[in-house]
Amino acid sequence: MKQFIRYLPLLLLALGWELAARLELVSTTALPPLSEVVVAWIDMIKTGELVTNGLASLYRAGAGLGLSIVIGGVLGIAMAWSKPVNVLVAPLVEMFYPLPKSALIPVTVIWLGFGDGSKILLIFLGCMLPVTIGAFNGARSSEQVLVWSARSMGAHKLRMLWDVVVPSAMPELLNGIRTALALSFILLVSSELIVAQMGFGYLIGYLGANGNYDAMYAVVLTVAFLGFAADRIYLLITKRTLAWRE
Amino acid sequence: MKAPLDRSRRLGRVHATMSVPAQIVVDQVSHLYRPPRGREVLALDQVSLDVANREFVALLGPSGCGKSTLLYLIGGFLPVETGAILVDGKPVAAPGPDRGIVFQHFALFPWKTVRGNILYGLERQGMPKDEREQRALDFIELVGLNGFEDSYPSQLSGGMKQRTAIARTLAFDPKILLMDEPFGALDAQTRGLMQAELLRIWQRTPKTVIFVTHDVQEAVYLADRVAVMSARPGRIKTIVDTKFDKNDPAIFKAKAFVEKVDEIWNLVKDEAIKAQGKRT
Amino acid sequence: MPPDGWPEKAARFTYIVVTRFFSIAVLLAAWEILARSGTFTPFQLPALSNVLLRIWQDAVTGDLAINTALTLYRALVSFAICAVGGVAIGMAMSRNRLAHWFFDPIISVGFPMPKIAFLPVIILWLGVYDVSKISIIVIDAIFPVIAATVIAIQGIERELLWSARNMGAREREMLWQIVLPAALPQIMTGLQVALPLTLIVAVVAEMLMGGYGLGGAMMTASRFANSTGVFAGIVEIAVIGYCLVKAMALLRRRLLIWHQEANEPTTA
Numbered sequence: 001m002k003q004f005i006r007y008l009p010l011l012l013l014a015l016g017w018e019l020a021a022r023l024e025l026v027s028t029t030a031l032p033p034l035s036e037v038v039v040a041w042i043d044m045i046k047t048g049e050l051v052t053n054g055l056a057s058l059y060r061a062g063a064g065l066g067l068s069i070v071i072g073g074v075l076g077i078a079m080a081w082s083k084p085v086n087v088l089v090a091p092l093v094e095m096f097y098p099l100p101k102s103a104l105i106p107v108t109v110i111w112l113g114f115g116d117g118s119k120i121l122l123i124f125l126g127c128m129l130p131v132t133i134g135a136f137n138g139a140r141s142s143e144q145v146l147v148w149s150a151r152s153m154g155a156h157k158l159r160m161l162w163d164v165v166v167p168s169a170m171p172e173l174l175n176g177i178r179t180a181l182a183l184s185f186i187l188l189v190s191s192e193l194i195v196a197q198m199g200f201g202y203l204i205g206y207l208g209a210n211g212n213y214d215a216m217y218a219v220v221l222t223v224a225f226l227g228f229a230a231d232r233i234y235l236l237i238t239k240r241t242l243a244w245r246e
Numbered sequence: 247m248k249a250p251l252d253r254s255r256r257l258g259r260v261h262a263t264m265s266v267p268a269q270i271v272v273d274q275v276s277h278l279y280r281p282p283r284g285r286e287v288l289a290l291d292q293v294s295l296d297v298a299n300r301e302f303v304a305l306l307g308p309s310g311c312g313k314s315t316l317l318y319l320i321g322g323f324l325p326v327e328t329g330a331i332l333v334d335g336k337p338v339a340a341p342g343p344d345r346g347i348v349f350q351h352f353a354l355f356p357w358k359t360v361r362g363n364i365l366y367g368l369e370r371q372g373m374p375k376d377e378r379e380q381r382a383l384d385f386i387e388l389v390g391l392n393g394f395e396d397s398y399p400s401q402l403s404g405g406m407k408q409r410t411a412i413a414r415t416l417a418f419d420p421k422i423l424l425m426d427e428p429f430g431a432l433d434a435q436t437r438g439l440m441q442a443e444l445l446r447i448w449q450r451t452p453k454t455v456i457f458v459t460h461d462v463q464e465a466v467y468l469a470d471r472v473a474v475m476s477a478r479p480g481r482i483k484t485i486v487d488t489k490f491d492k493n494d495p496a497i498f499k500a501k502a503f504v505e506k507v508d509e510i511w512n513l514v515k516d517e518a519i520k521a522q523g524k525r526t
Numbered sequence: 527m528p529p530d531g532w533p534e535k536a537a538r539f540t541y542i543v544v545t546r547f548f549s550i551a552v553l554l555a556a557w558e559i560l561a562r563s564g565t566f567t568p569f570q571l572p573a574l575s576n577v578l579l580r581i582w583q584d585a586v587t588g589d590l591a592i593n594t595a596l597t598l599y600r601a602l603v604s605f606a607i608c609a610v611g612g613v614a615i616g617m618a619m620s621r622n623r624l625a626h627w628f629f630d631p632i633i634s635v636g637f638p639m640p641k642i643a644f645l646p647v648i649i650l651w652l653g654v655y656d657v658s659k660i661s662i663i664v665i666d667a668i669f670p671v672i673a674a675t676v677i678a679i680q681g682i683e684r685e686l687l688w689s690a691r692n693m694g695a696r697e698r699e700m701l702w703q704i705v706l707p708a709a710l711p712q713i714m715t716g717l718q719v720a721l722p723l724t725l726i727v728a729v730v731a732e733m734l735m736g737g738y739g740l741g742g743a744m745m746t747a748s749r750f751a752n753s754t755g756v757f758a759g760i761v762e763i764a765v766i767g768y769c770l771v772k773a774m775a776l777l778r779r780r781l782l783i784w785h786q787e788a789n790e791p792t793t794a
Contacts, residue, residue: 009628010635030651087545095550096764098771100725103741103763105733106748106756111570185640186666190730193645194745200643208646220647224639231638323688341691353685357707357784366703367693398784418693 032214041218050222057188057199060116064123065184069177072128076135077169081161093132101126101183105191119191126187127180134176138169174238181234185227268296269454270320270422275329277315289315291479302448302455304469306462306510308518312480313458317424320456321347333422343371346420350427352407354399360386360410361395367418385413388447405436416447422454429464441468445492462511466503474513477520486510572754580758594766596739597732600656601724604663608720612668613713616675637669642730654735662731667723674716678709711785714778721774725767
């Protein structure tokens with residue numbers, strides 16, 4: 001009941017949408033009734049259109065994000081761990097971090113064409129820096145404890161890295177990955193909207209261009225929901241992972 | 247005729263304040279604390295206390311005994327739901343500049359300088375500009391913060407922050423000073439200095455003071471009377487007279503003082519142990 | 527100032543300059559050399575010198591100024607709307623139960639959504655003019671501001687509010703004199719998240735809708751397989767992004783001069 005009251009505003013918005021369209025307060029081309037959007041969604045699931053395009057998109061986002069987490073995480077920890085790496089990499093990170101990543105869309109196309117490669121590269125480049133910065137800040141905050149315990153216990157340097165630095169970098173690293181996750185969806189949809197032959201963004205553009213608006217709305221809502229769901233699932237997983245912090 | 251006597255003893259009216267009407271009257275006040283989640287807790291249970299004009303009373307007890315809650319009720323920050331609190335004969339309804347408060351963690355406005363913090367209250371009282379500037383300087387001097395007028399709280403030590411908070415509250419000249427463990431966040435040395443400082447200021451600008459603490463020696467040293475509170479639900483267990491010559495530099499070694507601290511410590515110890523047991 | 531410590535200071539300054547720009551210089555040099563060596567075709571990687579030349583030409587013809595001004599205008603107007611609207615909604619949510627009830631689920635569901643997906647819908651409603659560009663930017667960038675404001679106001683210590691009321695502050699005064707300044711550090715953090723978002727979305731919106739603006743210019747160049755133009759666009763947008771982020775950090779330091787962080791030695 002409490003949850004119902006909490007999420008009632010969303011239901012009211014949906015109801016408002018349906019009514020506004022049914023009573024033709026707005027043009028039904030601009031806003032088809034929600035019920036028709038649902039029908040269109042079911043149709044697209046049946047024909048498999050949504051699933052094929054969706055899987056293509058999720059593959060790109062997953063591959064790009066995965067690469068950025070591995071490489072960005074290692075780079076961030078290396079920056080905190082080694083002074084020379086820091087001196088070399090930090091200015092580049094500082095220079096590229098404020099770059100609006102969407103500007104890279106045409107370049108990735110020039111390099112890798114219209115297919116999966118350019119999207120994966122874009123998402124990788126765009127998502128890497130938040131992960132790197134998260135890992136760096138997290139690992140750096142452990143430095144003091146690390147030096148002391150390393151001295152007192154005489155532990156092997158790499159062992160300390162794994163036992164102390166990585167776990168203490170975890171909370172901030174996971175936070176950086178959350179930012180990256182949100183960015184990956186933004187970059188995925190943007191790049192597919194602009195140039196693609198497949199994927200959610202492509203489908204939205206294609207349906208829109210053909211005036212198939214109820215189907216377009218269905219895809220837009222699907223992408224929005226997936227972005228929301230991915231974030232919630234990620235939060236659930238990180239809560240588990242960070243249970244030791246309590 | 248036994249009942250009225252009992253009541254007056256509970257109210258602490260056995261003291262010389264009997265003839266003079268008390269400035270603060272706390273009468274049978276109970277308070278239910280409702281946490282956002284979890285069960286309600288009876289924080290105060292039928293607490294009664296009278297405080298005379300210009301008297302210095304310490305509320306002493308283990309943590310969680312509701313002593314701060316009582317202070318917040320007198321200050322008007324929390325609503326009085328059961329019982330009554332009168333200040334100068336009038337029931338407390340809201341916070342007001344007649345009752346100045348000093349918090350443990352200072353509650354200074356971090357975006358204002360020392361001077362700005364002190365000026366804020368004077369401004370709200372509608373004091374003319376020249377007058378309030380002068381008054382702010384006077385109080386900065388009183389607490390010994392000359393040279394730090396334009397420092398921000400983040401640039402001050404804990405002791406200096408608390409001096410600022412005390413100056414800020416004294417500056418708008420409340421009749422009553424409510425102090426919520428004001429030295430609890432300071433280190434031991436600073437704490438000792440601040441206690442002497444507070445006494446010095448209090449002797450220069452006498453006010454009614456209610457001082458919350460869990461430090462027995464601090465309570466005995468500063469207060470005229472110490473109200474010892476019991477834990478959960480918070481009640482006033484006894485009120486002990488603790489009038490000493492505060493200006494005696496050897497007071498901490500005086501036999502009478504040491505014995506008094508010991509006596510009160512024994513009263514508090516049982517409560518502290520009980521509180522420990524109840525919390526786990 | 528006494529002259530002692532001068533040589534050390536100069537040496538330290540040089541060290542900082544050299545280390546800060548060393549890898550950037552190497553990167554730029556590598557770009558030029560790789561492009562000229564023929565490892566990549568000029569289409570894949572135009573030489574840095576040609577890209578700079580192209581930027582110079584754009585600057586001379588005035589295209590650069592027009593495109594930059596338009597993109598900045600769209601991003602900054604949206605940013606201003608986000609700042610004012612986001613703080614207002616956040617404040618309303620903190621002070622009014624009904625507003626909180628209505629907006630809370632919308633924020634918690636809407637924040638993680640890729641709202642850029644609504645861009646075609648916005649185009650459908652508002653056309654391909656500035657209104658629709660600004661709308662989509664605001665929709666994307668306002669969420670961090672609202673969330674930061676709500677969290678900031680929730681986090682204000684009650685003792686701070688009590689102190690102000692103790693000194694005689696009235697409700698209306700509390701909002702401007704106490705609540706807003708106390709919440710400012712976190713609100714600024716929210717704004718610092720929102721600002722780069724406005725640029726990201728502005729560029730995407732321009733790419734998709736075409737016309738003037740840095741994103742539109744890049745798209746035009748890309749359509750004509752003019753990769754020098756594309757790289758010039760990236761450099762221009764990167765410089766703008768860098769300047770905006772730095773300006774915001776400067777503004778933060780100015781506004782929050784009283785804040786703890788301002789007194790800590792900064793390493794970054």
